[in-house]
Amino acid sequence: MNKIRETGGAIRxxxxxxxxxxxxxxxxxxxxxxxxxxRPVTVIVPFAPGGSTDFVARLLAQHLSATLGGPFVxxxxxxxxxxxxxxxxARARPDGYTLDVAPTGTFAVAPYLFSPLPYDNDRxxxxxxxxxxxxxFVCVHAGSGIGSFAALLAAAKAxxxxxSYASPGTGTVGHLAPELMLDMAGIDMLHVPxxxxxxxxxALLARETHAALIDAVTALPYMQSGELxxxxxxxxxxxxxxxxxxxxxxxGLPGYHATNxxxxxxxxxxxxxxxxxxxxxxxxxxxxxxxxxxLDAAAIDVIGGSAEAFPPYLAEEGRRWGDxxxxxxxxxx
Numbered sequence: 001m002n003k004i005r006e007t008g009g010a011i012r013x014x015x016x017x018x019x020x021x022x023x024x025x026x027x028x029x030x031x032x033x034x035x036x037x038x039r040p041v042t043v044i045v046p047f048a049p050g051g052s053t054d055f056v057a058r059l060l061a062q063h064l065s066a067t068l069g070g071p072f073v074x075x076x077x078x079x080x081x082x083x084x085x086x087x088x089x090a091r092a093r094p095d096g097y098t099l100d101v102a103p104t105g106t107f108a109v110a111p112y113l114f115s116p117l118p119y120d121n122d123r124x125x126x127x128x129x130x131x132x133x134x135x136x137f138v139c140v141h142a143g144s145g146i147g148s149f150a151a152l153l154a155a156a157k158a159x160x161x162x163x164s165y166a167s168p169g170t171g172t173v174g175h176l177a178p179e180l181m182l183d184m185a186g187i188d189m190l191h192v193p194x195x196x197x198x199x200x201x202x203a204l205l206a207r208e209t210h211a212a213l214i215d216a217v218t219a220l221p222y223m224q225s226g227e228l229x230x231x232x233x234x235x236x237x238x239x240x241x242x243x244x245x246x247x248x249x250x251x252g253l254p255g256y257h258a259t260n261x262x263x264x265x266x267x268x269x270x271x272x273x274x275x276x277x278x279x280x281x282x283x284x285x286x287x288x289x290x291x292x293x294x295l296d297a298a299a300i301d302v303i304g305g306s307a308e309a310f311p312p313y314l315a316e317e318g319r320r321w322g323d324x325x326x327x328x329x330x331x332x333x
Contacts, residue, residue, distance in 0.1 A: 036096055036274050037070035044100035046085025048078045051197060052134050052217050052300065056262045057101035059294060060131065063285035068277070081171035082106030083117055086265070090124035094269035096278070101131065104261045105172040108317035112325045113171045113332060121318075127310040128264040129279045131286065133301045135235035135259050136177055136213040137220075137245065139228045141204060149231040149251040152211060156187045164190040166209040168197040170333045176321055177213050177234055177258035179328055184253045193333055204228065215260055216241065216299035234258045241299045261303070261317075263310065279307040 041064075045057045054076065061072035077085035086106050092098035111121040140146045146155060156163045167175035170193045182189055192209050194200045197218055204212045205227060213234060214222075220241055222228040232248045233239045236257045248256040264282055266275060285291050286304035295302055305313070324330070 040071045040073050042098050043072050043074050044085045045076045046082035049076050053103050056132055059291055060285055064281050068281050081110045083110050087119050090119035092267045094267040096270050096274035099266050102263055107263055109171050109176050109321045112322040124268050126266040126268050126270040126275050129282045130303045130305040130310050131262045131264055132303055133259045133261045134215050135233050135239055136215050137230040138232045139214050139230055140211050141207050142226055142229045153185055156189055161188045164192050164209040166200040166203045166212040167193050168200045169193050173260040174213055180258055180324055
């Protein structure tokens with residue numbers, strides 16, 4: 001009896017499908033990968049136009065538009081160390097049509113400095129890939145009389161808390177990287193935050209502060225013109241654009257490294273095939289000769305990691321910057 005009933009049920013199901021021809025086709029079509037993208041994709045930059053994050057995001061969006069067959073449009077949403085724009089992605093529908101490119105200060109520093117955030121930093125995102133990295137130069141005014149990193153340390157030790165350093169804002173890597181430097185050197189300097197990297201640099205040029213860690217793309221023209229003197233670079237190795245400037249790791253702070261890295265994110269729950277397609281597209285973009293040349297000209301180093309390698313990196317960066325914030329009792333200003 002069971003066999004007869006099962007057979008009869010199968011016959012009835014086939015009759016239903018035959019009565020609605022489109023149903024069988026929809027079922028078959030549903031098993032196929034959905035096309036992506038089929039409408040414009042918004043890539044949020046959580047800072048104002050013109051900075052290094054914006055530069056990287058626009059290069060990436062331009063290449064993805066050409067290779068994935070749909071427009072990728074950059075939208076700037078600045079505020080609160082990047083957490084306004086990053087938070088918009090956290091709250092977006094997880095369909096691959098709202099993404100962002102965010103720097104280290106947003107994805108690894110802000111969660112420990114600006115707590116609580118309006119999103120769960122550990123669960124709100126699907127990490128796509130680590131894109132690129134921008135080192136910083138420890139800079140002083142060319143007329144300051146400080147000719148080496150050792151001399152800067154000596155001056156700071158001689159006048160604890162009286163020498164100052166400029167940053168592009170509280171919670172940025174331009175703020176935390178000097179704090180890591182001071183922590184490892186056992187000295188103190190006064191932090192003077194500005195609203196942007198441009199204002200930070202202008203403050204140093206005007207001698208409003210004694211030093212600053214300035215990203216390579218901004219610092220190099222002033223180094224080349226002789227207006228600023230670079231004492232060291234924050235990357236693990238020397239920068240190819242200024243090979244005579246030593247790394248901090250070889251200037252008395254072994255093991256030091258701090259760079260402004262750029263990550264590519266989607267909202268949590270974005271389908272894995274879309275995340276993989278975006279990761280593949282990003283890797284292809286960063287392997288493109290024209291893209292690499294433009295990044296190199298801006299002193300930005302290509303990373304182009306996989307989607308699988310990104311989460312462990314995020315965990316490690318969060319750990320080390322979170323530890324520094326707690327150890328030095330750094331607070332929002």
